[in-house]
Amino acid sequence: MPKRSKISLVGAGNIGGELAMLAARRELGDVVLLDIPEKEGVAKGKALDINQTLALDGLDARVTGTSNYADIAGSDVVIVTAGVPRKPGMSRDDLLTINLKIMRGVAGNVKQHAPNAFVIVISNPLDAMVYEMKKVTGFPRTHVVGMAGALDSARFQAFLAEELKCSVKDVSALVLGGHGDTMVPCLTYTTVKGIPVGQLCSKEKLAAMIERTAKGGGEIVNLMGTSAYYAPAAGAISMAESYLKDQRRTIACAAFLEGEYGYKDLYMGVPIVISGKGMEKVVEIELSADEKKMLEASAKAVRELIEASAKL
Numbered sequence: 001m002p003k004r005s006k007i008s009l010v011g012a013g014n015i016g017g018e019l020a021m022l023a024a025r026r027e028l029g030d031v032v033l034l035d036i037p038e039k040e041g042v043a044k045g046k047a048l049d050i051n052q053t054l055a056l057d058g059l060d061a062r063v064t065g066t067s068n069y070a071d072i073a074g075s076d077v078v079i080v081t082a083g084v085p086r087k088p089g090m091s092r093d094d095l096l097t098i099n100l101k102i103m104r105g106v107a108g109n110v111k112q113h114a115p116n117a118f119v120i121v122i123s124n125p126l127d128a129m130v131y132e133m134k135k136v137t138g139f140p141r142t143h144v145v146g147m148a149g150a151l152d153s154a155r156f157q158a159f160l161a162e163e164l165k166c167s168v169k170d171v172s173a174l175v176l177g178g179h180g181d182t183m184v185p186c187l188t189y190t191t192v193k194g195i196p197v198g199q200l201c202s203k204e205k206l207a208a209m210i211e212r213t214a215k216g217g218g219e220i221v222n223l224m225g226t227s228a229y230y231a232p233a234a235g236a237i238s239m240a241e242s243y244l245k246d247q248r249r250t251i252a253c254a255a256f257l258e259g260e261y262g263y264k265d266l267y268m269g270v271p272i273v274i275s276g277k278g279m280e281k282v283v284e285i286e287l288s289a290d291e292k293k294m295l296e297a298s299a300k301a302v303r304e305l306i307e308a309s310a311k312l
C-alpha cells in the first residue's frame with residue numbers, strides 16, 4: 001500500500017521550523033520535528049502551529065514535535081540543524097568545538113533509529129559536520145550530503161538578478177568549494193539564460209558580488225544577530241525533494257569525494273545529481289586554472305577543519 005514519506009528534522013530552531021513549514025506545505029510527507037528535552041515544548045508548539053496552517057491551506061501532511069529519537073524510526077529523509085548558530089563577529093569555524101560534540105550524539109542516534117535515511121546536514125562548520133555524520137553513522141556517501149552550495153549559489157543568483165535588473169528565474173549560478181570565505185564561484189557556469197555573466201557585467205561589479213556572496217552569511221548575522229534561516233531551509237528542501245521525487249536535479253552540495261576533482265576523503269561543495277538513489281553521481285566539470293587554485297585553497301581550509309575535529 002502506498003504510504004507517505006517521512007521527513008525528520010533534528011533541531012527545531014530557526015531553520016528546523018522553516019524546514020518543517022516548507023516540507024509540509026509542499027506535501028513532501030509527514031514531518032517529525034525533534035529537539036533536546038529542554039526544547040521539546042518548542043518542537044511540539046511549532047508542530048501545532050504548522051498543522052493549523054495546513055488546515056487553513058487545505059494541505060495533507062502531519063507535523064509532530066518530540067525529543068524522543070524513537071519517533072524518527074522509518075524516516076526517508078533526516079535533515080540535521082542541531083547545534084548553535086553564529087553570533088556577530090564569529091566565523092563558522094568558531095562553532096566547531098560545541099557543534100562537533102552535538103553532531104556526534106545526533107549521528108549515533110540517526111544510525112540507530114533511521115539507518116535507511118537520506119541524511120542532509122546543515123549545521124556549521126558544514127564541511128566538518130557532514131564529515132563527522134558520515135564517519136559516525138558509517139552510511140554510504142550516497143546517503144550523507146551537506147547543504148551549502150545550493151544556498152551560496154542562490155545568494156549569488158539573487159545579487160546578480162538585482163544588479164543586472166533581470167528575472168532571477170533566468171539566472172543560474174554555480175558556487176563550489178567549502179562553505180566559508182574560501183568558496184569558489186564559477187563564472188563560466190554562471191549564466192543568464194545561458195549567456196555567461198562575464199558578457200553582461202563588468203569584472204569589477206562581478207568581483208564585488210563574489211565578495212558579497214562569500215560573506216553573505218556574515219552580512220545577515222550582523223543584521224539579525226543570528227544566522228539566516230529561510231534560504232538555508234529552502235536549499236535543503238530542494239535537495240530532499242529531488243531525492244523523494246527522484247527528480248535527478250543537479251545541485252551544488254557538500255559531497256564526500258573519492259578522487260573526483262583530485263580530492264579524497266573530504267567533503268566539499270561540487271555539483272551532484274540527487275535521485276531516488278541518493279547522491280547518484282558527482283558531476284566533474286572543467287575548471288579554469290584560477291578556479292582550480294581557489295578550489296585547492298578551499299580544500300586546504302576544509303582539511304584543516306577535519307584535522308582539528310579529529311583532535312577534539
Ligand SMILES: NC(=O)c1ccc[n+]([C@@H]2O[C@H](COP(=O)([O-])OP(=O)(O)OC[C@H]3O[C@@H](n4cnc5c(N)ncnc54)[C@H](O)[C@@H]3O)[C@@H](O)[C@H]2O)c1
Binds near residue numbers: 084
Ligand atoms: N549550511 C549552511 O549553509 C547554514 C546556513 C545557516 C545556518 N547554518 C547552521 O545551522 C545550524 C542551525 O541554525 P539555526 O539558525 O536553526 O539555529 P537555532 O539555534 O535556531 O536552532 C538550533 C537548534 O538545535 C537544537 N539542538 C542543540 N543540540 C541539539 C541536540 N543534541 N539534538 C537536537 N537538537 C539540538 C537547539 O536546541 C536549537 O533549537 C547552525 O549551526 C548554523 O550555523 C548552516
